[in-house]
Amino acid sequence: xxxxxRWAWPLLGAGSALVVAVVALWPVYVRPHVDLPARADAVxxxxxxxxxxxxxxxxxxxxxxxxxxxxSNPYTNSAMLNRICHGGYSFExxxxxxxPRTTRGEGRELARLARSHHWRRVIVVTFTPHxxxxxxxxxxxxxxxxxxxxxxxxxxVPRWAYDYAYQSVGYVKAFVEDC
Numbered sequence: 001x002x003x004x005x006r007w008a009w010p011l012l013g014a015g016s017a018l019v020v021a022v023v024a025l026w027p028v029y030v031r032p033h034v035d036l037p038a039r040a041d042a043v044x045x046x047x048x049x050x051x052x053x054x055x056x057x058x059x060x061x062x063x064x065x066x067x068x069x070x071x072s073n074p075y076t077n078s079a080m081l082n083r084i085c086h087g088g089y090s091f092e093x094x095x096x097x098x099x100p101r102t103t104r105g106e107g108r109e110l111a112r113l114a115r116s117h118h119w120r121r122v123i124v125v126t127f128t129p130h131x132x133x134x135x136x137x138x139x140x141x142x143x144x145x146x147x148x149x150x151x152x153x154x155x156x157v158p159r160w161a162y163d164y165a166y167q168s169v170g171y172v173k174a175f176v177e178d179c
Contacts, residue, residue: 032132037063037147038123041066041120042066042069042113042123046124047071047072047074052151053150056150060123065123070095072106074098074101094113110142122144133171135148136171
């Protein structure tokens with residue numbers, strides 16, 4: 001009987017810590033601040049899962065929010081991005097391979113493009129758990145206006161758990177790195 005109670009307190013403590021972490025990080029990963037689209041110089045679609053972000057970026061340009069869409073294309077071979085990057089649109093489409101192939105590399109390219117084209121505001125499209133960290137990193141790279149939105153993909157619970165851990169580690173890395 002004594003053995004069973006020896007494990008009860010550490011398990012209760014670990015479970016409580018997990019609940020506190022989930023609740024504390026809920027507004028960061030599950031309900032981050034998302035901006036309403038507004039007129040911008042460009043739409044930047046960050047790389048990642050093909051979860052609707054590409055279609056959202058194209059739709060925002062089609063609806064007149066920006067005259068161009070910039071796609072991060074860190075993929076070795078993506079049929080979808082190849083079609084998008086070589087398709088005919090009534091607006092400009094730019095594609096780039098970030099260096100490094102991370103949000104930091106995307107931020108560096110954003111800063112370079114914004115400087116060379118005199119952009120003042122960009123709409124950034126990524127997925128929900130990445131918005132807060134992407135905002136933090138891109139603001140380190142460029143001081144222009146950033147509006148963040150996402151396609152609101154449905155994520156299963158195991159994916160949310162993975163993203164809580166992945167994005168948290170990414171925040172620590174971003175905290176110690178410059179742009």
